[in-house]
Amino acid sequence: MPDGIEVGAGHRTRAMTTALAVTGGVSAVLAWLEFVLIRQQLVVGSWVIAAAVVAIALVRVSSAGKPAAVGTALGGVAVVTQVAWLVTGVHALWVTALTGAIVLVFFLLGAAWAGSSAASTRRAATAIPAGVAAAIAVVVSAAVIGTAASPAPLVRSLQAVGQSNSFEPDAQTSTTSVDGARLTNDVEYGSTLPNSFLDIYIADDDPSVSRPTYVTIHGGGWIVGDKTDGAPSADSGGASWAGPMLDAGYNVVSVNYAFAPSYRFPTQTIQLGQAMQFLEVNADGYGLDMNRVVLAGTSAGGHIVGNYATVQTNSDYARALGIEPTMDRSALKAIVFESAALDVGRAGAPQSPSPSNGFFFDIAARSYLDTTDTALLAQANVIDNVTADFPPSFISDGNTGTFPDQAAELSAGLDRVGVANRLNLYSKNEARLDHSFMSVDSEWTDEYSRLKIEFLRDVV
Template sequence: MSWKKLRRFTRITFAGILTAIVIIFVGLFITTSFTPVPFITLLQEAGMVEGEVNSFKPKETPAETVLSDGTLLVSDIQYGDKYPNSFLDIYIPEGQEDTRRPTILFVHGGGFAWGDKTVGKPKEDDESPHYLRTLAKNGFNVVSINYALTPEYDYPVPLFQLDQAVKFLQEYGKEYGLADEGVIFMGQSAGGQVIGQYVNIQTNSKYAKQLNMKPTINLNEIKGVVFNSALLDGNQMDQTDNGLKNYLFNAMGRLFFDTDDLKKGYSVDQSNVIQHMNSNFPPTFITDGNSGSFTEQAKDLDRRMDELDIPHQFNYYDKKTAKLTHGYESLLTNEYAKKNMEKMLDFLISNDVEPIS
């Protein structure tokens, strides 16, 4: 084959591949405008979810592991059987079971479609300090839960599962070495919506009745709330400064809230953390990134808490300081994530939360 023919063949082949890619993306865009199910399912199967998306069996054999820093990790404990993925992990500092200390109850993010309670690989020692292990090293018991994922399960299933996990810990926590001095609810991204709505149920009786739920925890047992890059207002789920993320978040939100329009969905309005908050809400620490994240929602929450006179701190770094993306706070190799961790711990201590290491 001559050089001229080879070049022509290459151009035609490249053009054909490019055309095929464009057709696939156009088809996917058109399909997603009707239903996001194929798009999200494709991403889950492509590796966004490890193993089965929703399973009534744990992904690993339940085990107790002493990590290199002395933390005891009790993994894959089943806390319920009504919904899939009803498993949790417990981190106990230095393996000191039955030591009375505050418990952080963590709910992971992932747009309600993926994510995992492990938040990375807690059993490995690498260059990036593991977020949940770091919390344990600072004197907290840490409980991290999984929950059922969309599109097979939607709102408000994760809320029900969090309630089941809390009841499980109230009944069986001591069997796993938890001797509580109160609980701190912490949620990242979609997990922030779940814990925020749950705490609203505990602190707002009228709102609890709307959802046909009853408070599970005494208000004085909730020592604090931490929102990490949290979804707080589903109406704004697709309103970041990143077009691709907006497209993805819109697809996830429409599936989870079972609506064609995030601006009109009843469940979207019902789930709004900011709207249903009252002055009983516990002391709260808020942080968010400044790029491709829910920054404006965090600012809205900060203003709302000012109005309600709720003790809180909003830790935010603008783009002039550093570009920080959605979920930056868990990447503890980042100097601003480290600073945020220090500020969060100081805030909790200043509000009478005494970790014990």
Template sequence: MTASAPENESTRTKNVRRPWRRTRIAVGCIAAVAAVVAVVGALSPWPSAMIIRAVFTKGGDETAAEMDKHVPDTKLTETLDVAYGDKGADTTMDVFAPASAAGPLPTIVWIHGGAWISGSKENVDPYLRILAGEGYTTIALNYTIGPEGVYPLAVHQLNDALAYIDAHAAELGVDASQIVLAGDSAGAQLASQMATLVTSPDYADLMDITPAIGADQLVATVLNCGVYDLAALAELDGIAGWGFKSAMWAYSGTKTWAEDATGATMSTVDWVTKDFPTTYISGGNGDGLTWLQSVPLAQRLEELGVDVTTQFWPAPHEPALPHEYQFHLDLPEARTALQKTLDFLDAHTTR
């Protein structure tokens, strides 16, 4: 075996420096990429929106799978991907009803959440199958999310969906005289906004939208974990504040959403009237939005004389119930909320 020449001090120094040089180059590249992302993120809502969407999509898929375990064996008729508009998958709906239904049924129209920039009707389909099994026609709506669509596009699309449901009530198994608007998270905000449009002519005029259904057709709303005061939302800080501000920039198309007409008209707590329909409203005690959004809306509706049913949990309740807790049906509290929702629907509809 040939002996290698002894390594001199200069060679050892070079060998030590090379990996550090490569590390410095790698760190420099990462820093450069981060700088580019930061610059782009300051100019466009897309990078942040796509990050949030990826996280929410994973969570939505997992939650839907969790709910699937709780869907009963009741035989349903399902009509999926019904087109109510001309924007492809964005303007479609899924319709569920008991297979035993002999005629039209009270109908729950559900608007999915996802911070206005993620989510789809499939996320709530399992929950609507559960509700349909109790004797309702249930409809899950898609709409164009941000940043692909800018406010108030989704509001117009949802109004179009209600127009379609009303016009095709017989074939969809819908009792058009008994419609319940429902939603979760951003979908609850949109459901509250649609209900305000239907019940407040002044607000409809302000939005320049002719409601597709009459106030006499809207018998109730179901609002879970929603946002109803955009000024309060704008005051959030930390990671939650960053997330909501990024989402609202993407959905509104402007960084000044909190000061302009977007935030003002989305803040339904300021626009609801005594004619707002009877409402079920809930939120988890571990969700900051409950205390910042859901409780104040419930209080405002009660001040106006609206019949309100609430399902809130004391602040110290354990476990702390997270945002969208009502979909986590492995939790007994979620099953309690489901039963209270069914009791509410039974009390305000006729089958």
């Protein structure tokens, strides 16, 4: 068995061939990690650059002529675009850097395969597993580059097998009793946008009693989710958000909305306005008091209610966004923020980093609006657009893989303009609480509900 193989004008040893293969494999993993861990770009990107530099050195030593020139050029592109991305943060450069790094990977792996032992028995034994590995790498890499360029295909594929945009209700509208409350399900509140349906819960099955109305908007990253998430029923998968509010003397309305990327910001704000107008017009028929309204939103829903409240209370902002207010400010008594993504530009950077949450939130944010547009991000930032007319707010979040920093910033901003608010956060010394912890049955969820109801009792 020969110790090396002639490749062009160079002599490639087995060690060099192995080095090319290993560097290619490591570079592939790093490129994929950079895609998943985009918010850790400096660390991972630096390793991608280091791997590309090593690749250039290996190519120049192991090859000659055109192969050496091509490998050096690919490595140079990977390094230059990666540095440019880390310095500028321009999204197109990130996509180019990922593409350059992945093309370099396949060049290295191809060079390693070409330089492997020429013995036919060895080649035959490794051809099939190498081919399978290469096919998997091609599929994963294509998915990485494609999703980096646009998350829309990935998101739509997820919606195709789950919740999606539809002009048809999930079930025929009917009125039933659920845990002692009157439920009217799948009421259509609009016809121009998909998912324009809501559920109405009347406490004690008695619409004759005047109670404040608690309108809640579900989470799901603006791309999934449903108004029945956490609904008060025997088969509910989590803590019931409606149960404590019904027990506290509120009627509850849960609203669905159109999903991104087919419908992007501020469509959901406009759609919530349609729901509020429908409820106002039909309040008597359902036994709702629309003069005392609390808006609550979880995660992505928190951004929607926050943005809607900003439109109702900041006339300059409403004009800039091109949306007319749809309810009397005096009727909007309070806002409840549950793990709200208030600054969409930082959605992919949750505190106490969670790679899975960060990846999902980043994909969701890019689906919801163009996160490369700084002017649009500033316009969508709830924290920076509140005024002294913003409603009193109860603001709560967990402490792991979520947005307690944004919750604290909103509270501080409301303090500065003199708006009553309560910030409800917990240290990790007390408990590890994930994003939307209030959707999971626990003593902390019970305490959250108690504190929220106490706050609302003073302002509604």
